[in-house]
Amino acid sequence: MGGTVRDIQKITGLSLSTISKYLNGGNVLPENREAIGNAIEALHYEVNQVARGLKTKKSNMVGLLIHDLNNYFAGTIISNIEDILRQHGYGMFICDSRGNPKLEKELITFLLGKQVEGIIIFPTGKSAKFLSPALEKEIPVVLVDRIFKQGVFDSVIVDNEKAAREAVEKLIEYGHKEIGIICGDDSSFTAVQRLHGYENALKQSYIEINEAHILKGDLSVEHGYDAMKKLLMLENRPTAVFLSNYEITLGAIIAMNEIGVSFPEELSIIGFDNMILAQIVKPKLWMVSQPMELIAENAAEIMLKRLAEKEKEPKSAMILSTQLMEGESIRRLNG
Amino acid sequence: MGGTVRDIQKITGLSLSTISKYLNGGNVLPENREAIGNAIEALHYEVNQVARGLKTKKSNMVGLLIHDLNNYFAGTIISNIEDILRQHGYGMFICDSRGNPKLEKELITFLLGKQVEGIIIFPTGKSAKFLSPALEKEIPVVLVDRIFKQGVFDSVIVDNEKAAREAVEKLIEYGHKEIGIICGDDSSFTAVQRLHGYENALKQSYIEINEAHILKGDLSVEHGYDAMKKLLMLENRPTAVFLSNYEITLGAIIAMNEIGVSFPEELSIIGFDNMILAQIVKPKLWMVSQPMELIAENAAEIMLKRLAEKEKEPKSAMILSTQLMEGESIRRLNG
DNA sequence: TAATAAGAGCGAAACGGTTCGCTGTGGGAG
């Protein structure tokens, strides 16, 4: 069952080159065309993409390397990228680097060994060094959620600084001065940027930054939970908290529910990322919303462009905007 | 850059077979071993898995076909399966059939063309016919969330009937008699099973089934939202509703929030699937919880077993149990 | 010491396709 091109040859008596022509849409006499078609039918023949790829050096595969597949976004991202790539004949290899730079490096070689034609990556490591094998092979790389060195890689990111700044500005606009933030630590590129946004918003309103109100940790539900509990224990606790990531938002809300702190009455909050969550929770949450579909689509399209192009254009950095979505989770302290 | 095994040959003067031996851990003299190692170093050589695969007929790849990647579970599932497969040297191809049986069939041939060694699939179609190419090629297939014909495929499922029955029994235990269900339609295997569970629970307590309280639709947030609104408009509306899927649960809660119906005071509910959600919402939700990690792990492990085995064992169907998690979203009507 | 076994290496063929350069045919233009 299955057979190869040589089985077709045996049945039809035609040469391999003619059969190959048929398979690739070349000109073949009607009678031969039919003969080959029949043979294919009879054998249930399907072309072996591995063999074809070996010769043509086209695997029609793109690698996708994510630092956490078990993440709220993973599904959305994968789904959107897969959709676009498939429509252009590309398949997708998925790997999860689990936030582990060593594994990340290994997976790059793994993917390259599989002859992927391009790599879309949500990087975890600090350095771009692990990508050098891809550079050497001159394989297009698209970075998502992070920029390394300007001009070396294409990248798609969100303006995290602005996203955080706008959120905190909104809290200030409502009269808040004691504003906390629960965020990721210095190992996370986006967390650092968001923290900057937070600090900038405070600075530009001449509000002093209180280190006790900044809780860094990893980007997990647990951290959100623990940090919120810590914040609520403080003697001069903040009147508002910016929850700078989805998992953190979840954890923080669980902590508030457990302790019985209501929002916005006792504490104002702005969450991150998940619009559905904003509506599920009562009262409705203020939310910073990331255009995840857009991010994924752009990443996929940049990749397709690179795969198709002959002349190499200079690398680009696409910066998308977030949106601050209105809710009822901020209490007005002024006016 | 990159080079092939023949470049190593040129540098070292050794034969291809010796180099191949080296690459595959065979016995090679220390001096030659070093020479090859140096050449590999110098060339940045990496073995071409496509070429190797062509010869060995081992792609070390498993296909994963899901009907909706943009789903709450997708991340969890992919993450767990990927983890296990990778630890055993297997990579993963992911495709999304988008609930479209035609596409599903195409993707199977796509995957087979890529020479995957096995397929794990969350099927959408009614029939297993589209899997026959895989059967012909004698490639192991693991079905998840669904059984087709007993004994033809390995499968991993959850006892949906029991899951739903237990949930509804709980509502009955609390004194409810007018119980609604929002569920998927007949095209969804799991939805049908859950509806059976619902009906069986009512029957065994001699409660009449009220068709107006059964709202079928697709497994989406929108359906949950619309259906809940419809239920709440009924003149004899139910006192409790079983929300038989995650997306439906979300939609239903949004609808309740919008209309301003509180739970458990005005309506009792039991949701499905997402334990985090249960804690985020106040008051805490009763929930039917599926062991998603277990499902994924089992699917991956059955696949690995099939890939390793020589003698074919008979196909197995693994049935896992759900758990009913206590919350505060059911009002006591009796006792 | 001769017989044997084991170790290391080699060359060629194979995996399943595509591609290059060549030949033979038929039809249209000049």
Add this chain to the structure above:
DNA sequence: CTCCCACAGCGAACCGTTTCGCTCTTATTA
């Protein structure tokens, strides 16, 4: 009536590995 070109088809080489069967050397053992 030539000449030329486009069209079909063919055979062989090739993509980058692995593997089979063979030879040669060295160590082991009776």
